[in-house]
Amino acid sequence: MMTSVIRTLSLVLLSISGALILTGIARATVVITGSSNNMDYQVSLVAQNLSVPWGMAFISPNQLLITQRHGEAVILDTAGNNRIQVKGLPDVAAAGQGGLLDVVAEPGYQQSNDWLYFTYSKMLGDQAVTVLARGKLKQDTLIQWQELLVADSATTSYRHFGSRIAFDQQGHLFFSVGDRGERPNGQDLTTHAGSILRLNMDGTVPTDNPFVSQPNALPEIWSYGHRNPQGLAYDRGNTRLWAIEHGPRGGDEINLIEKGSNYGWPVTSHGKEYWGPLSVGEATEKEGIVSPRKVYIPSIAPGSLLHYTGEAFPGWRGDLFAGALKLEHINRISLGKNGDVLSEERLLSPLKERIRALLQSPEGWIYFTTDSGNLYLISPKP
Template identity: 55%
Template sequence: MNIIRCVFLVLLTVILLPVNANDKKNDKPYVIQPVTEGLGIVWGMDFLDDNHLVFTQRSGQAGVINIHTGLVTWLQGLPEVYDERQGGLLDVKLAPDYAQSGWIYFTYSKPSNGSAVTTLARAKILENKRLDWQDLLITHSESFEDIHFGSRIAFDDQGHVFFSVGDRGNRANAQNLKNHAGTIIRLNMDGSVPNDNPFVGKADALDEIWSYGHRNPQGLVFDRETKRLWEIEHGPRGGDEINLIEKGQNYGWPIVSQGKEYFSGSPVGETHKEGMIEPVKVYIPSIAPSGLIVYQGKEFVNWQGSLFSGALVLRHLNQIELDNDGKAVSEQRYLQELDQRVRSLTQDKQGRIYVATDNGVVYRLSAQ
């Protein structure tokens, strides 16, 4: 099996390179190479160290990839996940102090009363490759719809963990602060609630909520250079959004939207409303975003500070260049030649970008 995999990777590299950066007519700023293949839907990835990526598969498995050999070591001790439609094992991120604490954070769809709820957990990898698992917050996001679970994880530089929850297919949830659906949640690293969260102590709101009015946020990242928290979410038919997330703010869904109803084509809500935060960027038509990073590496000097997101429906890697005020000033689309749904992405210390597609392949982008 390992021989077959190696042959595949060599052939795939030979096939892909001519249609990428080595073809000057295409003017691609990167070389793309496959790292490994034969996986399922890789929902999240993060680097354990310089040589190994930890990843999740939506179907409920997690493993570690050696980025030099492409070999996968599977982890044990994962919980039961609700692997239906958009549910499953979702994001994975290492704690900022991972080298000392050993904590790895996960989000997943936890089975509950015939459906599932988005849940934040953390775990440590034991010597036998088994995870010592601990649920931190089982959200109040109940729904019998198998959609819009979210969910991505981000850490700030003040000891907090953020994660996103979709509206679970019930639009009114996103404006109801008595549940977690349609929100960005902020916790201390141990899962407790920070005292300065915006709704702490309010009878008509949950303490964990940081922002609300979101439809289905599938990208979340904290920019340590600018101290900004960025989110990207699915709109309905059109109207995907990039948002700059601020404490206690309402991002409008479904009262405000730039999208339309799937079947009738009529507008969803209003396009603007006082007191609700405007998106930094709107995609019409929808790209169906998934995964988000702020590029901070040295490999691609011209990409510093840009946002990169995967695109599922329009099948590409999406770049948004930002100015110093956090406004979107330009957009580029890469990897369209692959014609694959880009699900998750991360970067190594050198600044090379790693992209996973729903074809079960993990690719590496490096400079020419």
């Protein structure tokens, strides 16, 4: 009888232990606790020794695929105690701000048959371009690799590649491309640089894109006048797209992206010139140019954007979260019904980390990566 009881207790303990590992709590070390909007949270260090982890996507409830800017990717369990190298990735131009960048799983992703979408930089001759591609994951290998769009964005510069992906849940994807370090590209509709693009999931051009029928304009362009949008987030409840982008010296912007609209760069800017006698923008506002919903002076250097919809933190639902690189925090933006910015909160500054990617988990927790190579988790404090 006693042996049976001990065996039963052992099985229960093993079951509990396994559940903790599957939910990503085991082995994670709590490094910070805090409170926001009357909710207590804790921040746990899940994994270390990644190499500039630029993007991440859930490929199962308990597994993340994480891209690393130098050109490799890993599959990491959410407990942080097992990682597998991903095979089948293309060669990338890993220099400056370029390399293997974003990864997003298609809506309703099932690992057996669905697509993972990637952005990265690659060389065309002696110039670099931003690329959108997709592949299917079979165990640890990407197969059926397809380059959907090699952006018309070639320069010898290794900066301002963009490059984030968002889905509108209506069969389209959005894909951001920076101005590639050449300012006039922002107002030039004959290049993809300095634009946010809209494609069908297979890479074809939707017939209702704004410039499909316009001569001397690329049909993939959805909006233009962007400097370097490194955060995209789609608000499904309100069917609207948000972007956050780097200003020059000050003047980072949050924009509500509208079809066919011009967001001003380099004609308008809230930032300052790096050197003279060149000028950044002739004004902060101008007729025909959409003004940002929020401007950051000084720059926070945004590296990502998340629209939070989870149940774990009800006081954050509908808010935007941006990872700040230069000012080393997570920036929480509370929005009104019409997309007006109501307030801003700066979270996790004591970590002193350049925060790169943000991702909401199925539980409504928030995972984030840092340029130092760490993976962290924000979860409710027990």
